[in-house]
Amino acid sequence: MLSFFFRQILLTIPTFIGVTLLAFVMIRIVPGDPVQIMSGDRGLSPEVYAERMAALGLDRPIWEQYTDYIVKMAQGDLGRSMYTKESVLSEFISRFPATLELAVAAIIFAVGVGLPAGMIAAVRRKSVTDYSVMTVALAGYSMPVFWWALILVLIFSMTLGWTPVSGRMGLIYFFQPITGFVLIDTLILGEYDAFWSALRHLALPAVALGTIPMAVIARMTRSAMLEVLQEDYVRTARAKGLSPFRVVAVHALRNALIPVVTVIGLQVSTLFSGAVLTETIFSWPGIGKWLIEALSRRDYPILQGALMLIATTTILVNLVMTLTYGIINPRIRHKR
């Protein structure tokens, strides 16, 4: 068990080094140089240009830049935003809860809808239900996020008026964050109206972001379920005269869940990339929106730092998932 854990942790190190290289190289392979691009239409005097190059450390030999960058990163210094002059790390940390809240809501939606849908499709194999579930899943999977988000807004906000167009909470509520998770903060403060407002604001972005993972989970559940339903123990359970529901929901589902859990872990990166678009469209004050704004301003320190942080988060989540999986499923552990 320990050796498995150890091996998994060691395996993330090359990935991590790869990511540091990638983030480092990115800022340097942009055509033209970043300082030029950041200065816009105006152009710069040679002195100011040299000063900005030095500020980014771009005037030193490349290996020196890389080691410097690694050393600083180890100290938690990821540079400063060119726009606000604040440290990249603190900017990231202050926005992370919003993204996490959205991602968790999206996952709840994805699992809550995808799992039962996949199960029903598997049980009713080759029926109309099965085909329609699979068609919807395929459609959901192939929908461009920004387009889907705008369609949702058109239907639910503009036409039906059920949900707000964008934002995180009604403008009449206004408080300093405690945990940074609006739903939790409002409950702590006992502000139930604000809680409902936050929930209504969260609904559309969560659905928009959760649609792709939902489709993936539905399809995965269906195929895992189909496999499990042919196993001997399921036939045994049926022969014992258990109710069909019990057979599926208890005996079959438990084993079918193993691959599904993995898939949920793999959706983390999908959630991050989806969050970039979803947050921008819904003015959700998280990491994704922050990245897009940084991109439009050519704020390279942020882009470089955020890429690092997001990659690190993804690597860690996947590591945790692999380890959990190893605990659930001993067969994985003993593979050599």
Add this chain to the structure above:
Amino acid sequence: MNYRTLTLASVSMAAALLAGTVQAKTLIFCSEGSPENFSPARATSGTTSTAAAETIYSRLVDFERGTTNLVNSLAEKYEVSADGKVYTFTLRKGVKFHTTSYFKPTRTLNADDVIFSVERQLKKDHPFNPIGGGKYQYFDDLGMSENLVKIEKVDDLTVRMTIKEALSPFITNVAMPFMSVYSKEYADQLQKAGKMDDIDLKPVGTGPFIFVDYVKDSTIRYKTNPDYFEGKSSLDGLVFAITPDSAQRVNKLKAGECNVAAYPNPADIENLKKDTNLKVLQQAGLNVGYIAFNVQKKPFDDKRVRQALNLAINKKTIIEAVYPGGIGETAKNPLPPVIGWAYNNDVKDYAFDPEAAKKLLAEAGVPADTEVDLWAMPVARPYNPNAKRMAEIVQADWAKVGIKAKIVSFDWAEYLNRTREGEHQTMMLGWTGDTGDPDNFLYELLGCGSAKSGGNRARWCNQAFEDLIQKARKTSDRAERGKLYKEAQVIFKDEAPWVTVAHAVQTVPMSKNVDGFKVDPLGRFKFYGVSMK
């Protein structure tokens, strides 16, 4: 590891929930992005200027709403010495700074506040100079650090500024956001408490609105300043809902979630105009989009060729194709009409006349099928939203008079560099004014100095024109300056170093009940003077 960050993130701030109702007359503005801070001195973007300079702060002189004319603001009058080098400002009496949760003023505005605000940017050894990185981009870019020699207190309500050279655009600079007046008393309080950074994050000004709170990337709240020296705004409050997606800004406006929206998508404008609950204001902004002829390269050293290629272009087609929805209007001068006092409305633009163009080309001895290059910008800018499309139209027009244009493009940084070096024969670019002063267009874009340094992409240096704009730079009387600039525009038109293509129009959609809003030529949003029915 940065411990401050950790404490900030993990230790919760005292929670205070103020679930009041948004009053009926609170104006909600769907803004386009987050401000970098709340410090006009450090602002590098219009977003920040709108969120700080135009709401929280005031300046000695200011731009009249909707124009680039100067009006007195914190200064009730100013005088310029005979040699044009000394400006003496007399301050209004009894101007109150904001009372906020973090600051209670004990005195009204005086000379110390003005001096503090300028010296922070001017003097490298000023205690507040390094705050926020010590970069004052506008102060430096507009030549204040070079030209301003000193600022002195004559008495409590009189401030004197001395400049190196008599340059009349100086006074326009004084109206810019970076010259906003901060409270020295507040700065002293922050210095004592060791919280100097707060000067840029928790602002205290004398402007029409008082800063209440900023939720990062989400909302900025203001309340109305009851003591504002021009009179209290009729709005009960002001909220910025930060909405980066332009389609969503329009949706929010339609759903009644905001009253004014920033920068709608050009594609949405027609649709917005049809909506009966909304009104759409449009005005040509402080910009120009042009095609420059490199006069140092043949055949463009010949005035007749430049005139001919002006005559060959059908601007109407360009406006329809490249500036749909009325987002651009034809330009005839290098200045936009919004600088009314210096804009020469009597200038006649070149008509669309291919026959006359052919004649001129023949006169100049340009053979049929002469090949030239035409550089097209790789990016969209308000003054030229689609350079590639424009280049194709121009190419077709020129082909009809026997000039074969080859369209060239590079990535943006490369494009700017190479055209600054003068590698092109003809190229497209534009300019968005920084200050609303004509000098900022004519001197920067067409002066002999910038013909050398490359900002003048036509590399056109005309002595008669140069003399006029140099003289105008040294004349502080506005009417006199206006005359000189109008004369310079006549020379420009005849010499035709550019094809003046268009001025981008700013569009501000708002709900029907918003009254008195004026489109700001500098592209910012001003909510003082706006009311809601």
